[in-house]
Amino acid sequence: MSKRDYYEILGVDRNVDAKALKSAYRKLAMKFHPDQNPGDDAAEAQFKEVGEAYAILSDPEKKAAYDRFGHAAFENGMGGGGGGGPFGGADPGDIFENIFSQVFGGGGRRRAGPARGSDLRYDMSITLEEAFAGKSTSISVPTAVDCKTCDGSGAKPGTRPEMCGTCAGQGKVRAQQGFFTMERTCVTCSGRGKVISSPCSTCHGGGAVREERELEINVPAGVESGMRIRLAGEGEAGERGGPRGDLYIFIDVEEHDIFERDGTNLYCRTPVPMTTAALGGEIEIPTMSGARARVTIPEGAQTGRKLRLRGKGMPNVHGGSMGDLYIEVFVETPRKMTARQKEILREFADCSGEGCNPESDGFLGRIKRFWDDLTDVDETRPN
Numbered sequence: 001m002s003k004r005d006y007y008e009i010l011g012v013d014r015n016v017d018a019k020a021l022k023s024a025y026r027k028l029a030m031k032f033h034p035d036q037n038p039g040d041d042a043a044e045a046q047f048k049e050v051g052e053a054y055a056i057l058s059d060p061e062k063k064a065a066y067d068r069f070g071h072a073a074f075e076n077g078m079g080g081g082g083g084g085g086p087f088g089g090a091d092p093g094d095i096f097e098n099i100f101s102q103v104f105g106g107g108g109r110r111r112a113g114p115a116r117g118s119d120l121r122y123d124m125s126i127t128l129e130e131a132f133a134g135k136s137t138s139i140s141v142p143t144a145v146d147c148k149t150c151d152g153s154g155a156k157p158g159t160r161p162e163m164c165g166t167c168a169g170q171g172k173v174r175a176q177q178g179f180f181t182m183e184r185t186c187v188t189c190s191g192r193g194k195v196i197s198s199p200c201s202t203c204h205g206g207g208a209v210r211e212e213r214e215l216e217i218n219v220p221a222g223v224e225s226g227m228r229i230r231l232a233g234e235g236e237a238g239e240r241g242g243p244r245g246d247l248y249i250f251i252d253v254e255e256h257d258i259f260e261r262d263g264t265n266l267y268c269r270t271p272v273p274m275t276t277a278a279l280g281g282e283i284e285i286p287t288m289s290g291a292r293a294r295v296t297i298p299e300g301a302q303t304g305r306k307l308r309l310r311g312k313g314m315p316n317v318h319g320g321s322m323g324d325l326y327i328e329v330f331v332e333t334p335r336k337m338t339a340r341q342k343e344i345l346r347e348f349a350d351c352s353g354e355g356c357n358p359e360s361d362g363f364l365g366r367i368k369r370f371w372d373d374l375t376d377v378d379e380t381r382p383n
Contacts, residue, residue, distance in 0.1 A: 003071050006053035014067065018058070025054040115192070117144065117208075117236035117245035124249050126219060128256040132288045132314055134221035138214050141247065144236040145211045147203035152237065154196050154207035161194035169193040192239075208237040217249060222264070222317030225253045258286065264323025266313045269330055270295075277301045277331040287312045287325060295327050302359070305329040 007014055010024045028050045030036065037043035056062045056074070065073040120143055126135060146152035155161050163169040167186035171193040175182045185191040199205030215234060223229075228250045235245025253261070260267045268285060276283070280299035287293050287309070295307055306326050313323025334341070 004049070006057055006066060009049055009053040010057065012057075016057075021054070021057055025050060025058075029054075115239045115242045117238040117242060119245040120235040120247045122247060122249045123252065124217070124219070125252045125254060126223075127254050128259060128261065129288065130219065131223050131251075131253045132221060135219040136216065137219070138216050139249075141213050141215055141234075142210065143213055143247075144208040145213065146237050147200060147207055147209050149202040150200035150207065152207045154200055154203060154205045154239075156198040156200050159196075159198045161192075161196050164189035164193055164195050167193065207239055207242075215247070219251070220317055222315040223251050223253070224261075224263070224317070225251060227251045227317070259288065259325075261314060264314045264316050266323065266325045267328060268325065269328045271330045271332045272297055272301065274331055274333055277329065285327060288314065293325075297329065301329050301331070303329060303331045 007016075010021065010028065012021055012024050016024070029047065032043045032047035032050060034040075034044050034047060056066050062073075120141060122139060122141055124139070147154070150157060153161060164171075164186060166188040167173050171186055171189065171191040172183050173186050175184070186193075189195050196205050200207075203209050213234075215231070217229070217231075219229065228248050231247040231249070233244045234247035237244055258268055260269075266288065270283065270285060272283060276297055278300065280301070281297050282294050283297060284292055284294055289312075293309055293312065295309070297307075298305075306328050309325040309327065311322045312325035315322055337345070
């Protein structure tokens, strides 16, 4: 597959100045950076493509060679690049690490100094009542904490980490390869810039130990399943005094025996006696606040009829108005009737006039028309 034109990749013309070129590159680098697009292979490929284009066009000598020979200037060893394309076989991320750190404040690449601690996940299950009112609780989280023996430095008490002699404390080493100055993570100190000659006996030089931590958690009212709460700096301790990661609490709201939830609205499927549905009346239902609400059932209510109680649903986690509570009527047919009850129902059926059961009458009418249509078709068919 032929490579795309570098100017086309960055969306600039051939007379672009250095400032406009850098501005175009930064916008695209921000757009396709792996930290902005986790797990997106296509974005990662475009990110590398953008970086490669900028590496060539931002260097006057390489730009002149590209303008004259195109991509061929960096193939088959032309230009003394050491082979393997414009990167000489190196990881383009190492070449552009300094540039990306300016754009993203460090991004996902390791810079010199102690590494940041890992983020932690904690799964919390709560009831619908707790989601309605909010909840304050304590949780126990197994995590890495700063070693108390060495105060997180990783060095034996009385000693301290020393500057790495290989990278002079920079965490990176540089090497010249043709046109390029290659910058790689120092293998002696793993990019930390410091080495420990006398490691702490408790943490063995890591600066952190495993421990259970008790944390107070405030779950806001209105949370839903799938939401997460971020506690900054409550994750794993950083290596050798590095900054702590974050703790993410993922919420799961349990199913309820009475209510079903949809966002801030609640639904309650309520059985209503046939007589109440026919004659109308009142029923009493609970609300999430613990109060009781009286609901008027209109005369002739059918199964599936929804009645709304405004403001009796769930709170909005971001503030604002409350959701609504919907009562869905389910007409219950009586069972295990006495002989007298059956007699009364038969009398009612005998005296039921036209219009008493409009849905049944309408359905029977549609059935009759359907049969009539079939009869007409049969009569028109030839014998």
